[in-house]
Amino acid sequence: EPSAKVIDGKSVAKQIREEISAEVTKLKEAIGVVPGLAVILVGDRKDSATYVRNKKKACESVGINSFEVNLPDDASEQEVLKYISDFNGDPSVHGILVQLPLPSHMNEQNILNAVTIEKDVDGFHPLNIGHLAMRGSEPLFVPCTPKGCIELLHRYGVDIKGKRAVVIGRSNIVGMPAALLLQREDATVTIVHSRTKNPEEITRQADIIISAVGQPNMVRGSWIKPGAVIIDVGINPVEDATSPRGYRLVGDVCYDEACKIAAAVTPVPGGVGPMTIAMLLSNTVSSAKRAYNFN
Ligand code: NDP
Incomplete structure (x- = not known):
């Protein structure tokens, strides 16, 4: 007969979203900043589209702004890099996420490297991974x-x-x-x-x-x-x-x-x-707070 405790990620994630929602409100009231997440989706994979939709919905549920870019499967790597560079410089964007996998003609590492580490809410930039691996250092974001x-x-x-x-x-x-x-x-x-x-x-x-x-x-x-x-x-x-x-x-x-x-x-x-999506929201809010030195 079953005896294991069930670890209820759904309810923990709900609790975390409530905590994040309160933080978002506080940030907005204190300094008028609304955290923003930019999501870049290339191609028309159904599973990826579902993930992106869920991430967007989760942002809305806690008051984070989301910005979505949908590019066709045959978009060029340059186009993706251009969007990343624009979001890197956009002060209303605090997190940038490139939905993986990318179409096979793109170099994933080039693209992940282009996201500024200050907005790398997925934690996939090699510098963030390097800091995660090194004793005595702290990554800005954890995957x-x-x-x-x-x-x-x-x-x-x-x-x-x-x-x-x-x-x-x-x-x-x-x-x-x-x-x-x-x-x-x-x-x-x-x-x-x-x-x-x-x-x-x-x-x-x-x-x-x-x-x-x-x-x-x-x-x-x-x-x-x-x-x-x-x-x-x-x-x-x-x-x-x-x-x-x-x-x-x-x-x-x-x-x-x-x-x-x-x-x-x-x-x-x-x-x-x-929990994955809850952590994405959490990383995005941390990023906005860090950008304004708000604790
Ligand atoms: P990958 O396919 O990138 O990696 C799978 C890993 O499993 C590889 O390291 C591979 O080894 C190893 N592996 C494969 N077969 C075996 C085996 N028979 N015995 C031991 N190890 C094996 O998958 P991801 O890490 O991206 O995803 C893993 C799973 O997690 C998937 O089911 C995915 O859908 C799910 N997932 C869930 C998420 C969530 O939010 N809950 C988020 C991301 C993923 P090797 O390196 O030698 O090839």
Whole structure:
């Protein structure tokens, strides 16, 4: 029978949005500044369009201005760079986000490098990642999804210091920064990736698991140490004839099995997903405050 606590990202994210909304009001009343987020979307991927729409809606819900640019799939890299450069210089914009993935004819690194680090609310600029990796330095922004994972651990009172953590996945946007953040919190961190031998045996040693792989139900009950805390970042569509859309979303972790063994686990959907957007809002407000030295 299930015994794990469900880590309710949806409700934590709602609480965070309320906190952010109050900060936005305070900023506006004190110095007349409204935080602004610019979002650049290139191409017509449906999933990307949905993410952008959700980000826009979330901005509205807390009083952040959003500016959206939609470019066609065959837009040039120069065009994207021009928008970035305009937003870099626009004082009403405090955060700039380029929705990934970009069309294959564009050089992602060139584009991410062009965002001024002061407005890099996704935290993907190499300087921000470099600061995240270096002891004794602080990045201006931390990538939203891994930041959301750590925030969930904090808000649920999970001790990280001295614990064994396993991060499954090493992407620039989730796995790698999640591992760096856990290390900054004094966990002992192991990264499992597609070339890892015995991932099950390694993962079973973890007190804390963050999984960001993109493989439905890969992490089975036998991978989990009794009492572990599990943050499941994966969002994977699987066929489901009983759903009106013909599919449903599951995580990387076999949720039913995890519920019987873990101390706590995030559901998919309703776990990390809503936290990612909440952290984006939080980064945008921090950026506006930093721009005006407002605390
Ligand atoms: P990537 O595809 O960029 O990275 C996947 C990582 O998993 C890679 O490092 C890869 O290893 C590793 N991997 C793949 N297969 C295996 C395997 N069988 N065993 C061990 N490791 C494996 O994905 P992302 O990091 O962008 O996303 C991961 C998941 O998180 C996806 O499901 C995505 O939809 C979801 N996601 C959710 C977000 C949210 O807001 N909740 C935000 C972003 C992503 P290698 O490096 O060796 O190739």
